[in-house]
Amino acid sequence: MPIAPQQLVILDRDGVINQDSDAYIKSLEEWIPYPSAIEAIARLSRAGFTVAVATNQSGIARGYYSEAVLARMHARLNSLVEDAGGRIANIAYCPHGPDDACSCRKPLPGLLHDIQKALELNSLAGSWIVGDSLRDLQAGEACGCRAVLVKTGKGEKTAAKGVGLEHALICADLAEFADALLAGDFD
Known part of the structure; x- marks a missing residue:
C-alpha cells in the first residue's frame, strides 16, 4: 500500500536523533543517541508514520x-529503534564535502528525492522534515515538506538567528514533535 506523504517523517540525524559534535561523529563510540529520540521514532512508527x-x-x-x-552507526540506530518497537524505512546520506558540487548535500533536496524514490512516492509535498539547522528545513521546503526545527544539536543557535524560519514549527526536541504530531496538534 502506498505511503501518504503526510504520513512520512524525514529526520536529520546529528543533533536530532543523536548528539552532534563540531569535531564530527567519527566512530560508533562517539554516536550517542538521545534516548527520547529513539523512543519518539518508535512511537511514530507504531502509530503508522513512515520514518526516514x-x-x-x-x-x-x-x-x-x-x-x-x-x-555500523546506522545499523545501531536501526537496532535501537527496532528494539523499541519501531522501524526506519530508509536512511539516505550524502558522503560529499561542501565543495564537491553534488546534488545530494542539504540544503539541496537530493537526499529527499532519494528517499522519495526508495519509498516509491509520487511527491513529498505534505511530508514532515525535522532538523536542527536551516539547511535541513530548506531541503524539505524545496520538496513541499512541512518544516520542524528542534532545539537540540544546533537548533537553539538556529532558532536564535530566526532567519528562514517563517514557515517552521519549533519544538524542544524530537519527542516534543512526536507528542504534538500524535496528539493531532499540527492538523
Missing part, C-alpha cells in the same frame, strides 16, 4: 571515517 533519515556526512569526504563506520 536524510543526513549529510561530509566526514567521509574529509577522511574522518569510512562508509563502513557509518554503516
